Amino acid sequence: MSDALAQVFARTRSEGRAALIGYLPAGFPTAEQSVEIIRAMAEGGVDIVEVGLPYSDPLMDGPDIQSAVELALRGGTTTDTVLDVVRQVSESGITAVVMTYWNPIERYGVDRFAQRLLEAGGHGVITPDLTPEEAEPWITATASRGLDRIFLVAPSSSDSRIGQVAAVTSGFLYAASTMGVTGARTQVSSAAPELVRRAREQTDLPVCVGLGVSTGPQAAEVAGYADGVIVGSAFVRRILQAETPAEARDQVRALASELAGGVRAAQ
Amino acid sequence: MTLLDSPAGHFGPYGGRFVPEALTAALDELEAAFDAALVDPSFGLELTELERTYTGRPSPLTFARRFSAECGGARVYLKREDLNHTGSHKINNVLGQALLTRRMGKQRVIAETGAGQHGVATATAAALMGLECTVYMGEEDTRRQALNVARMRLLGAEVVPVTAGSRTLKDAINEAMRDWVTTVDRTHYVLGTVTGPAPFPRMVRHFHEVIGREARTQILEVEGRLPDAVVACVGGGSNAIGLFSAFLDDPEVLVRGYEAGGDGVETGRHASRFATGSPGVLHGTRTYVMQDEWGQTMPSHSISAGLDYPGVGPEHAWLHDTGRAVYEPVNDAEAMAAFELLCRTEGIIPAIETAHGLAGAMRLGRELGPDAVIIVNLSGRGDKDVSTAAEWFGLASAGADSSGGRT
Numbered sequence: 001m002s003d004a005l006a007q008v009f010a011r012t013r014s015e016g017r018a019a020l021i022g023y024l025p026a027g028f029p030t031a032e033q034s035v036e037i038i039r040a041m042a043e044g045g046v047d048i049v050e051v052g053l054p055y056s057d058p059l060m061d062g063p064d065i066q067s068a069v070e071l072a073l074r075g076g077t078t079t080d081t082v083l084d085v086v087r088q089v090s091e092s093g094i095t096a097v098v099m100t101y102w103n104p105i106e107r108y109g110v111d112r113f114a115q116r117l118l119e120a121g122g123h124g125v126i127t128p129d130l131t132p133e134e135a136e137p138w139i140t141a142t143a144s145r146g147l148d149r150i151f152l153v154a155p156s157s158s159d160s161r162i163g164q165v166a167a168v169t170s171g172f173l174y175a176a177s178t179m180g181v182t183g184a185r186t187q188v189s190s191a192a193p194e195l196v197r198r199a200r201e202q203t204d205l206p207v208c209v210g211l212g213v214s215t216g217p218q219a220a221e222v223a224g225y226a227d228g229v230i231v232g233s234a235f236v237r238r239i240l241q242a243e244t245p246a247e248a249r250d251q252v253r254a255l256a257s258e259l260a261g262g263v264r265a266a267q
Numbered sequence: 268m269t270l271l272d273s274p275a276g277h278f279g280p281y282g283g284r285f286v287p288e289a290l291t292a293a294l295d296e297l298e299a300a301f302d303a304a305l306v307d308p309s310f311g312l313e314l315t316e317l318e319r320t321y322t323g324r325p326s327p328l329t330f331a332r333r334f335s336a337e338c339g340g341a342r343v344y345l346k347r348e349d350l351n352h353t354g355s356h357k358i359n360n361v362l363g364q365a366l367l368t369r370r371m372g373k374q375r376v377i378a379e380t381g382a383g384q385h386g387v388a389t390a391t392a393a394a395l396m397g398l399e400c401t402v403y404m405g406e407e408d409t410r411r412q413a414l415n416v417a418r419m420r421l422l423g424a425e426v427v428p429v430t431a432g433s434r435t436l437k438d439a440i441n442e443a444m445r446d447w448v449t450t451v452d453r454t455h456y457v458l459g460t461v462t463g464p465a466p467f468p469r470m471v472r473h474f475h476e477v478i479g480r481e482a483r484t485q486i487l488e489v490e491g492r493l494p495d496a497v498v499a500c501v502g503g504g505s506n507a508i509g510l511f512s513a514f515l516d517d518p519e520v521l522v523r524g525y526e527a528g529g530d531g532v533e534t535g536r537h538a539s540r541f542a543t544g545s546p547g548v549l550h551g552t553r554t555y556v557m558q559d560e561w562g563q564t565m566p567s568h569s570i571s572a573g574l575d576y577p578g579v580g581p582e583h584a585w586l587h588d589t590g591r592a593v594y595e596p597v598n599d600a601e602a603m604a605a606f607e608l609l610c611r612t613e614g615i616i617p618a619i620e621t622a623h624g625l626a627g628a629m630r631l632g633r634e635l636g637p638d639a640v641i642i643v644n645l646s647g648r649g650d651k652d653v654s655t656a657a658e659w660f661g662l663a664s665a666g667a668d669s670s671g672g673r674t
Binding site: 056057070078152157165180 | 450
């Protein structure tokens with residue numbers, strides 16, 4: 001396990017709160033702006049950033065993230081761009097992981113990707129469409145480099161399946177709060193607390209909840225039972241609606257700060 | 268060749284499951300329901316009865332006498348899947364999956380469709396079995412296959428035009444997956460070809476094996492021997508695997524698949540996965556994918572909506588690598604020439620997808636010579652393609668007929 005993620009969760013636990021995790025696709029709206037926006041996220045209070053690797057067929061993503069990654073790809077974003085964004089934000093002292101569909105890693109070369117990510121200062125990878133059954137080369141490549149492997153569980157996962165997924169996961173376990181795709185929702189799914197409770201019976205890993213969280217009160221609610229709160233589409237939507245790069249950064253910083261207040265307000 | 272060394276759900280290094288965890292439980296449930304159905308005689312009996320009384324099976328094997336003359340004199344037989352109810356092979360798979368949907372207690376089916384044949388078949392089975400039905404179709408395809416959109420709506424299905432990405436079959440699959448992950452507790456995704464996460468490739472193949480079983484019996488009756496070659500067009504590859512399956516263990520039978528060459532492989536505007544693609548992961552399975560150096564899916568192109576897909580079923584990838592099957596591109600112009608030829612020599616209007624297989628048979632027949640026996644899977648009829656063909660051949664105007672008349 002990477003020390004960096006462990007340290008973040010040790011710190012947030014000692015502060016009696018959940019971690020705040022923010023997602024942004026690299027190259028959205030441009031490579032340079034995505035670095036600046038991630039820095040604004042961190043200034044607002046995000047503890048860990050997920051740097052998204054834009055992919056042509058994002059079948060787990062809703063309309064906001066689809067638009068963002070299409071824009072990033074049209075702008076020429078590649079896997080090397082993503083690694084460079086990771087390098088720049090890591091140099092700013094931000095704890096970064098990559099979130100990506102599997103094919104770009106396989107195409108880049110599993111070992112090569114893990115090595116370059118390590119060199120860029122990244123700490124792990126979230127792989128939403130990689131199942132433990134298909135993950136053997138990935139487990140080898142990451143374990144030998146101390147990179148964290150973050151797999152997902154869902155409300156439909158059986159207890160034994162959660163155990164199976166957790167057994168190959170390190171860093172934290174990503175609990176998808178709802179059966180569905182990414183996107184802000186007016187209510188966080190009622191399935192989430194139950195999923196987190198079941199996950200805790202199977203693993204001592206930190207359990208973080210994503211999908212559908214977009215406001216301070218929602219973050220507070222999730223922080224009441226999870227070790228981390230993951231927010232993606234809500235950031236992306238603010239950037240899509242912003243008129244200027246400066247406004248995008250301000251909006252992101254403001255949302256991060258609202259969410260950071262939320263994870264500290266949890267009961 | 269053998270698949271015995273492949274782990275479950277795999278074909279050599281291909282296949283497997285690359286899906287969001289939310290779908291794992293549903294895929295496990297589907298696999299269990301399918302495996303239980305395979306050993307339940309009542310399932311097989313019900314499906315066979317539907318095939319006989321509803322689909323109209325067995326489909327005939329037609330000797331194409333005049334068309335054969337254009338194929339180097341080889342004797343070409345057409346496996347007439349175009350005569351199935353709904354006009355293509357797609358109904359074979361859909362009836363099987365609809366019965367499984369009922370066994371799993373689900374009330375709703377969704378499907379993706381390119382040419383619209385799979386969407387029509389799914390809408391048909393949904394009507395027959397009283398299931399709700401939503402079909403995702405790329406917006407570009409809803410335009411080039413407007414007739415099939417109307418057919419689906421007449422059958423009571425909701426048709427959702429997909430405006431994301433390239434607005435074709437690939438994007439329709441993405442959207443169907445997004446629906447499925449959200450509604451999986453009451454919805455079954457009737458995937459229309461032999462790709463996607465396990466168990467789809469194995470299951471869809473099973474429901475199409477009837478094509479090969481019948482063809483084998485029929486050719487032995489009329490020719491007293493096995494064919495020299497079996498031929499089919501390959502988009503995802505379900506009609507092809509259905510025909511091929513009965514002959515894979517007969518090494519003397521050549522197995523040929525024809526993928527869409529579009530404007531020509533050299534132009535980059537095509538759907539020739541084997542000619543230009545490389546192993547990768549798309550839509551839940553590892554297979555040959557048209558992708559750039561970063562693993563981004565490349566847009567495909569074909570005059571035929573049903574072949575316009577940048578991936579291919581994982582079993583075809585394995586058949587390709589092992590050399591048991593050979594895959595070649597057929598470009599738009601060559602396919603349309605075969606389309607026209609079959610219309611005029613046999614009185615059969617094939618689907619443009621199917622015309623790629625016919626063009627392949629012409630090529631192969633000339634190579635094998637007059638003693639050869641070739642079976643082509645006539646996977647679908649071409650009513651849906653009449654406007655595309657009329658435009659291609661410049662027949663759309665209402666004026667006097669100035670074309671050359673009968674050959």
